[in-house]
Amino acid sequence: MKGLLLRLSALDADAAAAVRVIAHYEALLSAGALDAAALVRSTAGLAECPAGWQPARGEPVRFAADGGELAGPPGRTSAAAELGTAGRVWLERPGTAGPLDDLVLEWMAIAARVVAGGTGAWQVADPALVELVLSGREAVADRARALRLLGLVPERPLRVVAVAGAAGTDAGAEAVALFGYGTVPGTVRVARLGAVGAVLLQQADPDGPTPPAELLRAALAERGRRGGGPRPHAGAPSNGRGTRVGVGGPVDALAAGESWHQARAALRFAVASSPAEAVADHEALGTVTLLADLPAERLRSRRDVRALEELSGREEGAPAVAALAAFCRTGSLRQAAAELHLHHSSVAARLARVEEETGWRLRDPQDRFRAQLAWYAWRLTRSAAD
Template identity: 65%
Template sequence: MKGLLLRLSALDADAATAVRVIAHFEALLGGGLDPVSLTRSTAGLAGCAAGLELPDGRAARFGPDGAALLGGPEQVSGRVDLEPSGRVWLERPGAPGPFDELVLEWMAITARVLAGRPRQNRVPRAADPALVELVLSGREDAADRTRALRLLGLTPEGPLRVVAVAGGPETNVGMEAVTLLGRGALRDTVRVARVGSLGAVLVQGGGGPDGRSTASPAAELRAALRERLGDRGPVRKPAHGIRTGVGGATDPLDARASWSQARSALRFAVAGGTPEEAVADHDELGPVTLLTDIPVERLRAQADVRRLGNLASEELLVALSAFCRTGSLRQAAGELHLHHSSVAARLARVEKELGWRLRDPQDRFRAQLALYALRLASDGDDE
């Protein structure tokens, strides 16, 4: 950690701060933990009063100076609810601080350990963007890329995957990548840096029996995103705009290939969608990725894509996407947290306006292909 802090000038400052926040709570998880130490430590880290109530009735509340506070919270600036009951919160006068959301998320994660839920993961590390860009470059020679890999704490021998993270205009993708990967169940070595407008994440080995796992982190990323969205209490707004593309496993010296795949997969990811749609895996997409070779103008001009884009309601597209992906009305309804009759009504509107019969496998395939093409066509607006 000390070595990391000495190099902050070379890092995305927000991502580096995110690493420090996560490392702070990981250190608490590694030591003797109790409600008092967690709450007092969080208050000192955040620089404002913090409180905790666990499902078993244990509670604590401390000020930033470490003094215990009596009574209930005075001015809650942010909170995360715990299941089946309980909560953690911060009390900051005025608007929440820029890292309050991250602090609350990790305070909640640590509180779950206190409540008896295990937590296993490694802290992702913010990396020097220049080294990451060198690893992802196709112009530098192998010796320079090998040296960059070793300086990042990676090996040029084991397989490596690259993940691309994008967000909305007000999103710091470096911090979001660190946050998302930090709360996932990844057992791999993870390095994060901002490359242009994207967060670039290098993931290598450690999850398999031989320490050289090539398994995709897509499932862990979706689970982390689902947990994160589920944590958000009524005081906090849901996350919007975060989407992730996962590249295939490659030789580390050919990491640019996985980076290219990750950015292609990212074009299929849906901003603000369900975790299944917000994380797109190049390996899962298979031959569908060939659509990225078609010019955006041709995609937009295709009749099905044009009619799908003219649908009046985003809710119709969401319902159609969930049904095409699951092939089940009830599964789609469960994923969207809607009654199946509501989803059925929306699909009926889609069928009426586009002339499809979605129970027909051929029409459902046609709809899924049009959805993919629409995402690519829409993504072209941001390029």
Template identity: 60%
Template sequence: MKGLLRRLNALDADAAAAVRVIAHYQALLGGGTVDPVTLVRSTAGLVSCPAGLELADGRRVRFAPDGVALPGVPGRVSDSVELRPAGRVWLERAGAAEPFDALVLEWMALAARVGPGLTGPSPRAADPALVERVLSEHESIEDRTRAVRLLGLHPGVPLRVLAIAAGQDAGVTAVPLLARCGMAALVRVATVGPLAAALVQPQGGEDAPAAALRAVLAERDAERLPGGERSRGVRCGVGGAVPPSR
């Protein structure tokens, strides 16, 4: 019984740490555009180790956990995530990666994509009821169009539907995963049943996401979690581009 209690306490601590990481970046994103200095400095303070960001134009931003800017290139990079089409974010731990470093980097990459000098809009978590209304064949065209507008999408521009299977936390996994794809599109993500459903509406022309998704999933599958285990597999299905009201 004592062993079980210890395991439950550990799970509670892990859950609290994950919530703290997610809340940190949601607070940053809630303010709109995140500048690189704020993002990197706050990340370094959150994880108590140096953190860095390389912009698409090659500029680098690095900060120590005490808020002091660091010059030059990083020494030892303990873990990193590539940004698309260019750039990356990283942590510089002296030792092994911590259990939540991968989660930190996923959300750091997501926040980086809404910063100046980086690419396009960020995927957003959306109201599941609105997403389900857009997807439903039983709703009227008027109701579906209204839901599209409430999601911040344009009723006259075709969109794609992506279905993402990623275990119990499909919605949480899908948002940073799609951010890594670097799509020039408006993306709304919601958990619908056991899956995450993403509505993807390209900006400035057709932008099929399949190739970018394949590349990101291959990168993710190759990544190793602390302890040497591989990242849990994620499966995605990509629908064709159709008018939102169809």
């Protein structure tokens, strides 16, 4: 049936086929005890062509579409993905690439990184256990037992990350795709809880030199360059561009629910656009997170917020709001220009448009603070509407 799925997709490569591919790899990762041979054999059957994996050390693992093991190096490689320290994976299709080959290869690479990292460090977890860990109503002993069953240490701190995707995507698959790049070190447990992917992250040094939010922005940027990630349904942004991430702070493992609350609050500030805006860190937001306690309608009623909403809805206004976002985030015209890959005069012209529409004078510290506060409030109203 999986091979038939890909044959039919050659006639109509719709989102349903992509969802089935993602579900295939999610099932592999959820089953536990996945090894190189099982991954490659399964991929070859799914893609209906030989597939292979060359680990960093050892002989290549290759299987034919019928499940038979192949010896030696590959013949013709039609598509490949480099895995860094985990080696390289590929497909060996004799003709032209299939319509879902990029997606199959992307998820094969994600699963290979998980296998190479060891299932003890990275797992798709039982949602019931994750919910128990995040619950504030369950007994401490029950939460501690759930943590141990998940392979986490109750006596060590952890943080929770909330992941959401574009309409039509599976939030659990988004989280798997994002953390599957292996850019965030530590013990990772992923589960889908309703419309949000929940990630339990336990690191040896939660206050390490590079915050998880920065690592996740880098992973999103890498996915964007590769064009990988789950494909949403028709009409939604493709290639994971709808991904939003909220990062909670480190807490005692038995108080994981607090970090989960922080992660979901931070998620409301995340905007599905550039990696810099798509990942929101609760700790970095600081006092601004208090805005999340206000009803969206109350925020939307403010004149400054309405002005940004009206401006963003116009074709010529959206780039101006993007320039304001970069300026608010970086605090510098030239840094904003560098982030947007524009000349600083172009950014200055767009900011002038914002000033014309809102009456702000962004050189004035008070107006700049007012603009930044309005920008954060506008982001919250946008997330409430999603």
